[in-house]
Amino acid sequence: MGERAGPVRLYIYHMRQDDARKCTAMKLGRHGLARVFFSLREAPRGAVILDPRARRALSRQDRPLMLARGLLAVDCSWAHIDTFPVLRALRGPRRCLPFLVAANPVNYGVPTKLSTAEALAAALYIAGFREQAERVLSIFKWGHTFLELNRDLLDAYAEAPDSSAVLAIQARVLEALARGEREVELSPPQSDLVYEHAQDGQDAAHHAHDARGARDEQGTS
Numbered sequence: 001m002g003e004r005a006g007p008v009r010l011y012i013y014h015m016r017q018d019d020a021r022k023c024t025a026m027k028l029g030r031h032g033l034a035r036v037f038f039s040l041r042e043a044p045r046g047a048v049i050l051d052p053r054a055r056r057a058l059s060r061q062d063r064p065l066m067l068a069r070g071l072l073a074v075d076c077s078w079a080h081i082d083t084f085p086v087l088r089a090l091r092g093p094r095r096c097l098p099f100l101v102a103a104n105p106v107n108y109g110v111p112t113k114l115s116t117a118e119a120l121a122a123a124l125y126i127a128g129f130r131e132q133a134e135r136v137l138s139i140f141k142w143g144h145t146f147l148e149l150n151r152d153l154l155d156a157y158a159e160a161p162d163s164s165a166v167l168a169i170q171a172r173v174l175e176a177l178a179r180g181e182r183e184v185e186l187s188p189p190q191s192d193l194v195y196e197h198a199q200d201g202q203d204a205a206h207h208a209h210d211a212r213g214a215r216d217e218q219g220t221s
Contacts (some may be wrong), residue, residue: 007132009070010034010120011044013090022106024117024140025075031139034120036075040089047072050119052095057166058095060158063127071123074128075116097122098157098170103146118146126157126166156186 012025012034029036031142034188037043047068048062072092099113107113114122117136124133137143146156153173160166169186176184 003149008066008124008127008129009044009047010136011047011070011072012036012116012120013040013072013074014038015045015074015076023075024104024115025073027139028117028120028136033136033139043090044070045091047092048123049090049092049094050074050097050123052096054094054096056095057098057163057170058123058126059126059160059166060126060161061162062093062095063129066123066127066129071120073116073120073123080221095123095163096128097172098153100150103142103149104140105142108142109149117143121146122150122154125154128158130158152186153158 008153010028010033012028014023014025014036016038025034025036028034046065048058048066048069048071050058050071050073069092072090075088095118097114099111100118102108102110102113102115102118104115104118106115117140121133121136124130124136125147137146153169157166157170160169172186173184
């Protein structure tokens with residue numbers, strides 16, 4: 001089923017914890033690219049939920065469910081990530097995002113600290129909705145930079161058939177960063193990934209350590 005089958009419905013549960021002037025979630029809402037809501041009673045049933053604590057990584061295997069039910073991100077502060085809605089409060093299959101590098105102005109070059117817009121775009125790209133991912137990022141001046149920084153990783157994750165394969169790619173990246181290497185061979189597809197914008201290999205590896213098991217924090221504003 002191609003992308004022309006229709007865009008994925010995007011939802012954002014906004015917890016009102018961040019500076020509204022820097023909030024990517026609200027900008028997506030204003031542009032009609034996502035439905036933003038502030039009460040859990042308004043949450044859709046069955047949408048794929050981006051959850052940093054989930055054990056299963058998002059993969060192209062989630063594409064049919066995303067088409068049918070949509071994709072949901074939670075916009076909350078990094079300082080209050082422990083307030084992320086529990087399972088009984090927000091129902092739906094939960095998926096984490098694999099290792100990626102932020103391009104937003106607040107956390108530029110920092111591994112895993114994605115904005116809500118970056119998290120949604122990454123999930124769309126990995127699941128095969130690349131055009132919609134680009135539309136989501138197009139309203140931000142730095143949006144194209146996120147794709148440039150992560151293109152090789154995103155392409156590799158998008159080629160992986162399931163969550164296990166996505167996590168295997170992530171594991172190779174984290175192991176290489178932990179060794180201080182700046183180039184990682186990804187398969188599939190075969191390519192070299194260069195982290196030119198990470199502060200340094202050790203800094204990236206420090207952040208990457210928290211990402212092990214694909215349980216990083218992502219999806220904050």
